[in-house]
Amino acid sequence: MPAKADGRRRLLLDLLRDGPLPVRQLATALGVSAVTVRRDVEALSSTGRLSRAQGRVARTDPGDDEGPVIGMLVPAIDRHHGELIRGAREAVARAGARLVLGVCGDAPGAAQSQLGLLVDAGATGVLLAPRWPAQGVQPADETPVLGPGMPAVLVERRGEPGTALAGLDSVRTDHAHGIGLALRHLAARGRRRIGLLTDPGSPVSATLLAGHRELVGALGLAGPRCASVEELATAAAAGQLDAAVVHPDEDALRLLQAAQALGLDVPRDLALVAYGDDVAALADVPLTAVSLPRASVGEAAATLLLRRLGAGDGASEALDGPYRHLDLLPRLYVRVSCGDHLDGAAARPA
Missing domain, CATH: 1.10.10.10 (Winged helix-like DNA-binding domain superfamily/Winged helix DNA-binding domain)
Structure with a gap:
């Protein structure tokens, strides 16, 4: 709130x-x-x-410029990162510190440049959510992040095991749990052919694809991975799937409209779970959705960094090791789009 x-x-x-x-x-x-x-x-x-x-x-x-300065590097100020920033700001403000933003975008070298500006602004620790390739972090991606040499917490990011980045504190959403919630909910309602559509440019995509592949096999399901809303809607109309998990939830709304245009009934012919819960409840058939704890991730990351610095509430028990990887769990909010007929559009957590 x-x-x-x-x-x-x-x-x-x-x-x-x-x-x-x-x-x-x-x-x-x-x-x-x-x-x-x-x-x-x-x-x-x-x-x-x-x-x-x-x-x-x-x-x-x-x-008032008193108190420690916390830097935060983000690729953009959009809905997703805005929630992360909001959670971090609230934790930093409670500690009597202040948050300074660096927005790096996509330009080569921008992350390193923005980190330099954060250092110039007096940052003594930094929250890092740089734009990394969806296929994984390469060694070259480590250099700008590790360069400042100050306490840092990765936010919704984690390095490959054994790398220097993986040795940093990190806080992220457990997306493997999130896709598991969605698939098990659909399977429990008798859906056996569960498709997946995910944004290939998102760092979440690889985890969702891997989780879908693993669970579909483990649960004895079938499930095509589709490249577009149109492809998924066509597959549903052809009877190749009877359910889908769609990321982000804006695309889930588009799929609902495309399915209805082809004469499909949601949820009778096609059950839908949106991965993300920004607009899922606004559909004419309110969508069951995996809700991501973005603001809580930002708050937890800032709190961890403040403790590492011995600032705010953690001043009396500053962390000096070991480093920590925290995973926060998403929640499934059940609405109507999977055949869970509730009174009105009110959602309940599964």
Whole structure:
């Protein structure tokens, strides 16, 4: 849930420490609507702390720079990373520290450059969620991440076993558990031909593919892996599958529409589980979905880093080893799209 107004406004001011930002980017990072941000901006502007010009919001006061600085490297500020950032910011703010963002995008060398800027901004530890290839981290990917030589926690990332990256603290979602929840739920409802569609550019994709392949075999199921919504809908219309797990949930909504256009009934002819729960509940047939603990991952990563630094709540028991790999479990929210007929669209955790 979004922070209450006072806490949210403190986070808003913290977001603007490094310069002006658009309202929509602030809304994404805070996990609230643009209307809510505009209301907060108006309230803070009335006290002289913020100003707005040309669609961007800026601080008019220097703020309190006391306390440790935590850097956070992300590839983009979108829905997914915005939740990670929000969770991290709340943990950092509670510790009396502040979070400084570095957004690296896709440009070669951008991660290393952004990490340098975080160091220049006074960061004494860093949360790392760089953009890594979906097929796995290569040795060259380690260099920019390890370069600053300061305490670091990987966020929704983990290095290959035995590498220097794998020796860092990390916090991530257990996607193997997530795909297992989805497949076992469908199998328990008699579905035997369960397809999978996943975004090939996502670092989650390899884990979902491996989990699907392993469990389909272990449970005695069949299950084609499809390359597009259209291919999956066509396979369902041809009777080649009777269920599907789709990542991300925006594509699950597209599949629902494509299946209905081909005359299929969901869930009678095709049961659907969305992997991700951003918009799954908004479908005309509310979609059962695997909900990912993004904000909790960001919060846990920041808390672990603060303890490693001996800051905030962990100041009296700073971690000095061993390093930790934490996996947070997603949850399955059951709605209507698998034949689980509930009252209305209300979801319940499985």
